[in-house]
Amino acid sequence: MTSAPQSRNGGPEGRGRDETRARILIAARDCFSRHGFDRTTVKMIAAECGLTDAAIYYYFPSKRHVLEALWSVRPNRGVRGTPATEPLTPERLKQLNDAVIDFLTDNHQLMRLMIRSALDGDEVARALRSDNRATWRRALYEHLRTIATEDEASFTTELVMAYITGATMRGHMETGEAFGEIARSAEFREELHRACLELLDVSFASPAV
Amino acid sequence: MVQPVERRPNFGGDEQTTTRERILTAARVLFSEHGYDATSVRMVARACGLTNPAVHYHFRTKRDLYDALLADPLNYAYDGKSGDRIAIAASMEHQFYQWVENIDFARLLLRQQVGGDPQSLQYLRDSEAAYIDDISAAMEAAFGREAPRRAAQLAFTLLSGAFWDAILTYGENAATVMRDDYYRQRIRGFIDAAIRVAGRNRP
Known part of the structure; x- marks a missing residue:
């Protein structure tokens, strides 16, 4: 560098x-x-x-x-907005979660800066963070809506986002610069996904045969 | 204006306030409002009607004062003896809202934690350990030995994520948003989701 x-x-x-x-x-x-x-x-x-x-x-x-x-630098690959055409399976949810983790790890310095700046009252940082989350929220909601009512999908979306936010912010705090590497590991992602499945109360579609 | 006594968080005991506690309370409020760097021992002394040397008698440096604050976690021991699901959920909700009532302090901590300050990180780990001990003991009493520690751990991560996100998203309005009924329902839903894990059999 x-x-x-x-x-x-x-x-x-x-x-x-x-x-x-x-x-x-x-x-x-x-x-x-x-x-x-x-x-x-x-x-x-x-x-x-x-x-x-x-x-x-x-x-x-x-x-x-x-x-x-x-703030005007485009982050590395955005949270992918894939269309929710099939009823959601646990595997598909894992792909969605992994895409978010990819985004957070590829841009971990920028994400930490956004958090620090938002805490210092920087309105631009706060708005950009909210934009990122809106994209994430929309993608999750669309997929959850294929297996749940509007209210359930909306609640479940917030739950998944809150859990991943808690786990990744904690990761930032505990591991600092190394967070990018740690969150790239399969263990981190497996654990995150397992936690989401444990907390969710929805009926997933069976995986396609 | 600083009103340390009114804003004093509930630390459990209601015995007579000692000078040391008065200093800590004032420091908590001032650090929360102005940040660590911009707060002086003189400001703390003035806020609790003491002289500088009186404060120094109890805390040698500003750093000692700050460390003492972190050594004195918000007390949220589980108090429900009945050990049923509703009592546990109510207690968890109460604890979450204790943090909402102390949001300025929480914001200060979060800023320090994201900056990698070891003392405030240790505070977070200690709070987490205490939370998991308390909540899992209550869950175990209610549901047996299935997965109480796991459930308490999930609850801690989930609720801290929601809380931090509210601070980052809503800034100065975060406490108002979190006190709203709509938001409170969501927090109750999160708590129910975690409690469900404790009551569920998992391979």
Whole structure:
């Protein structure tokens, strides 16, 4: 992450400029996520991506501008919205849960930053987090609706989301930077899915033969 | 304005408040409102009508004061002796809402925990262990030995997830949203789901 192809302190136009900007954003995301916005300095971001402070200021007028630019970075692969055509099976629910865990692990620095910023009262972070959850909620609800009434599907959606939120936020707290790796493991996902099945009170469709 | 006495959470005992407790109560409120860094020992002293040296007599540093707060978990021992399903559910709901009533403190803790502060993480682990001990003992009395610890563990993760999400989603309005009937019904549903696990036979 620190080894950059070359250091560009000037004002190159086009591709090189975009690449440097992207590198700064990645370094900033990691620093903010690790130390929080207040405790991160521009110097730390510069050190993380092997640039000078001055180079950072060439691209962004202030630390606050770096944070705001981060919010417009598209996360790695969104929560996939697959259509709910078949009645839901436990296997399909596991796929849905795994897709969410993929999203949270691929973007774990950004997710932690979003949580920290939302706690600091950052409205943009809070809105982005709510958007992500709305996509997740919609996908889960559509699938649960194939085997449950509207009320049941809506309650069950909230239950699955609350459980996964509790388990993954706890994972962030307990494992810090290592969370991305841990949540990628089959054990973590199996356990999460098993817990959801234990808590759910719905009649799944039988798996297709 | 700071009103430490009115906002004093229920720690169980109603015996006469000692100076030490008064300081802790004021500190809890001030840390919750201003965060750790922006709170000074002087502010704590002023809020409970003491001098700086008086506070220092009980707590040598601000960090000691903070550590003492974390060593003094909100007391939510299960008090239902009847050990039936309804009593357990009511007790679990009560505990959840005790945290809602102390949401500023919970928010402070959450911020520290997400930042990886070891002391506040230990506090979370201790709270979890105490919760699981209490709830599983009650569940075992009611349902026998099927899966009470598992059920209590699931309840803790589920309810903390719901609580943290409300803080993150609703910000300053989180407590108001959670006190709403609609939300309360959902929490009851979550609690029932966890209790059902305790009463169920699983291979």
